Amino acid sequence: xxxxxxxxxxxxxxxxxxxxxxxxxxxxxxxxxxxxxxxxxxxxxxxxxxxxxxxxxxxxxxxxxxxxxxxxxxxxxxxxxxxxxxxxxxxxxxxxxxxxxxxxxxxxxxxxxxxxx
Amino acid sequence: xxxxxxxxxxxxxxxxxxxxxxxxxxxxxxxxxxxxxxxxxxxxxxxxxxxxxxxxxxxxxxxxxxxxxxxxxxxxxxxxxxxxxxxxxxxxxxxxxxxxxxxxxxxxxxxxxxx
Numbered sequence: 001x002x003x004x005x006x007x008x009x010x011x012x013x014x015x016x017x018x019x020x021x022x023x024x025x026x027x028x029x030x031x032x033x034x035x036x037x038x039x040x041x042x043x044x045x046x047x048x049x050x051x052x053x054x055x056x057x058x059x060x061x062x063x064x065x066x067x068x069x070x071x072x073x074x075x076x077x078x079x080x081x082x083x084x085x086x087x088x089x090x091x092x093x094x095x096x097x098x099x100x101x102x103x104x105x106x107x108x109x110x111x112x113x114x115x116x117x
Numbered sequence: 118x119x120x121x122x123x124x125x126x127x128x129x130x131x132x133x134x135x136x137x138x139x140x141x142x143x144x145x146x147x148x149x150x151x152x153x154x155x156x157x158x159x160x161x162x163x164x165x166x167x168x169x170x171x172x173x174x175x176x177x178x179x180x181x182x183x184x185x186x187x188x189x190x191x192x193x194x195x196x197x198x199x200x201x202x203x204x205x206x207x208x209x210x211x212x213x214x215x216x217x218x219x220x221x222x223x224x225x226x227x228x229x230x231x232x
Contacts, residue, residue, distance in 0.1 A: 009158075111160045
């Protein structure tokens with residue numbers, strides 16, 4: 001199956017600093033990637049849809065200036081949490097889809113555990 | 118708009134017993150259907166999917182699910198639970214008319230297996 005790699009898996013940062021999370025599709029091109037946030041013992045919450053070569057589409061309530069998304073190539077999307085605060089601590093997961101009718105499933109990265117101290 | 122309901126946020130089974138995780142969806146047309154499993158501090162792994170054809174689909178780790186259009190359901194089953202099945206399970210749907218569109222997830226069901 002297709003592989004999506006997310007890095008880093010864990011990061012601890014100081015309050016006020018920025019953190020970048022990378023999401024790569026290793027064996028297919030992904031024109032669209034998705035960024036989710038997951039709170040403890042809860043389902044995934046879609047934050048934004050990342051589109052290659054254009055601006056990301058953010059879900060309602062998600063601050064676009066806080067969570068910067070860059071989808072510069074067909075295999076790489078990045079999420080930057082700017083001026084992080086403890087309340088930004090969470091589990092962030094990216095996913096990508098081939099966009100093929102024969103393979104409509106989404107492939108997920110390993111997730112990134114962000115802890116802001 | 119699509120929605121997914123997973124009945125039972127927690128399910129506990131004895132090792133060797135039948136596993137049944139329920140999923141119902143709401144959609145104007147039958148969507149693509151998926152079950153994913155998530156182990157602690159990891160991403161989601163695809164268990165199985167229904168796209169077309171046979172309504173009973175088999176996945177990894179001995180799991181299977183049956184698409185029932187009349188009941189708008191896609192329940193996940195496994196004949197005999199194993200301790201290693203303990204994890205969070207998510208049912209998801211996506212628009213059949215747009216394979217690149219986002220998935221809509223259910224709230225998840227935490228499966229606990231006891232010896």
